[in-house]
Amino acid sequence: MTDCKKCGQPAAIYLTRYGLGFCSDHFLEFLRNKVKKSIHKYKLLNPYDRIAVALSGGKDSAVLLHILDSIYSEALDLIGLHINLGIEPSNYSKISLNLARELCSDLGREFYCVDLRKEYRISMDLVEKKEKQLKRSLCGICGTFKRYLLNKYSLELDCEKIATGHVLDDEVSVLLMNMINGNVEQLVRTGPNLIAKNEIMITRIKPLYEISELETMIYAQFANLKIQDVECPYSKGASSLKYKKLYLMFENQLPGLGITFLHNFHKKILGPLQEYYQTTREKVRICAICGGPTSETVCAFCNIRKILTRNE
Numbered sequence: 656m657t658d659c660k661k662c663g664q665p666a667a668i669y670l671t672r673y674g675l676g677f678c679s680d681h682f683l684e685f686l687r688n689k690v691k692k693s694i695h696k697y698k699l700l701n702p703y704d705r706i707a708v709a710l711s712g713g714k715d716s717a718v719l720l721h722i723l724d725s726i727y728s729e730a731l732d733l734i735g736l737h738i739n740l741g742i743e744p745s746n747y748s749k750i751s752l753n754l755a756r757e758l759c760s761d762l763g764r765e766f767y768c769v770d771l772r773k774e775y776r777i778s779m780d781l782v783e784k785k786e787k788q789l790k791r792s793l794c795g796i797c798g799t800f801k802r803y804l805l806n807k808y809s810l811e812l813d814c815e816k817i818a819t820g821h822v823l824d825d826e827v828s829v830l831l832m833n834m835i836n837g838n839v840e841q842l843v844r845t846g847p848n849l850i851a852k853n854e855i856m857i858t859r860i861k862p863l864y865e866i867s868e869l870e871t872m873i874y875a876q877f878a879n880l881k882i883q884d885v886e887c888p889y890s891k892g893a894s895s896l897k898y899k900k901l902y903l904m905f906e907n908q909l910p911g912l913g914i915t916f917l918h919n920f921h922k923k924i925l926g927p928l929q930e931y932y933q934t935t936r937e938k939v940r941i942c943a944i945c946g947g948p949t950s951e952t953v954c955a956f957c958n959i960r961k962i963l964t965r966n967e
């Protein structure tokens with residue numbers, strides 16, 4: 656085994672991609688510095704911002720909050736925002752909620768939970784029961800719920816931005832999926848810094864944009880973070896997972912492919928694509944039911960909720 660590049664102690668991890676070994680403490684420092692560089696490069700944060708961090712209970716979002724807290728202890732007002740999706744199998748939602756809450760209390764940060772069942776009388780369990788009527792995948796609906804609620808509640812909590820735990824693997828596999836399927840509308844809306852276009856939308860930032868899932872896994876382990884290790888009972892067969900596997904196959908053959916793809920997409924493809932698409936892009940409208948952002952008369956969240964609460 657090699658030695659730590661920083662202190663010469665025996666390395667706890669060897670990163671093939673960089674040809675570097677680190678002890679656990681210096682790996683934590685290495686990853687924090689990497690995140691800090693992305694934050695500067697993409698201008699994600701301003702001093703004393705109030706930032707909602709979307710906490711799922713899983714490793715990526717836990718690592719995100721832990722890293723932001725370590726880098727900017729006093730300089731950021733961080734608040735954990737958790738969505739209780741109402742998934743009873745494997746006690747999934749209950750465990751996720753407890754883990755997210757515990758992390759915030761360990762770090763001395765504010766915590767806020769939105770309960771789908773209590774606030775809206777709907778849940779992912781109900782979505783699963785009525786899947787056929789909804790004509791969309793469970794993960795797609797869950798994504799709509801999360802986007803809608805994170806936007807709404809981070810604004811209500813007076814936050815400047817919301818930070819999500821999306822990592823390199825998520826970004827690359829979603830880009831791949833959207834390119835293969837020709838989803839231009841989704842393609843022009845990707846990136847680490849999605850700036851709000853109006854006052855009913857919040858700016859969404861992704862500080863882990865250039866960090867791989869393997870790196871967050873090692874970080875969570877070395878920092879002793881307690882995280883949800885049960886896979887979501889409704890994610891089986893999700894197409895996003897298939898594209899992630901596809902990406903990892905590529906990455907195995909050509910290490911570094913993911914980050915090169917992301918950089919090239921943003922430097923060379925996104926600009927012209929946005930310019931071309933700007934002319935045909937629809938304006939943001941206001942949902943007739945909830946007043947939230949939408950491109951139709953009624954937003955996707957209200958539409959799904961209408962179907963779910965029909966004949967109650």
Ligand SMILES: [Zn+2]
Nearest residue numbers: 659662678681
């Ligand atoms: Zn060291």
Ligand SMILES: [Zn+2]
Nearest residue numbers: 942945954957
């Ligand atoms: Zn609505």
